[in-house]
Amino acid sequence: MADHVIHISKEEAARDFAGVLERVRAGAEVVIESDARAVAIVRPAGDEFRPRLLSESIALAKKPPKSWATSHGWTRTSPLTWKRSSRAADR
Numbered sequence: 001m002a003d004h005v006i007h008i009s010k011e012e013a014a015r016d017f018a019g020v021l022e023r024v025r026a027g028a029e030v031v032i033e034s035d036a037r038a039v040a041i042v043r044p045a046g047d048e049f050r051p052r053l054l055s056e057s058i059a060l061a062k063k064p065p066k067s068w069a070t071s072h073g074w075t076r077t078s079p080l081t082w083k084r085s086s087r088a089a090d091r
Contacts, residue, residue, distance in 0.1 A: 007031045010039065
């Protein structure tokens, strides 16, 4: 859990993202809002953060969740290639 939570607008975050990261490094959790609605949360990564290995990324690319692919109109054309159906483009 962050030391404290700061709410800022998306405009402020865009204008001074270096400042946002400085606050996060100091232990704050920054909630970026648009029209008083949270759209992103930036928080310290802590010790639990572990970058994804390239082999893990490749495995995920080969097997995207079927529900995601089909719900977005994609079909597999080869092990690493996907094609968007023409009907999906009309949505």
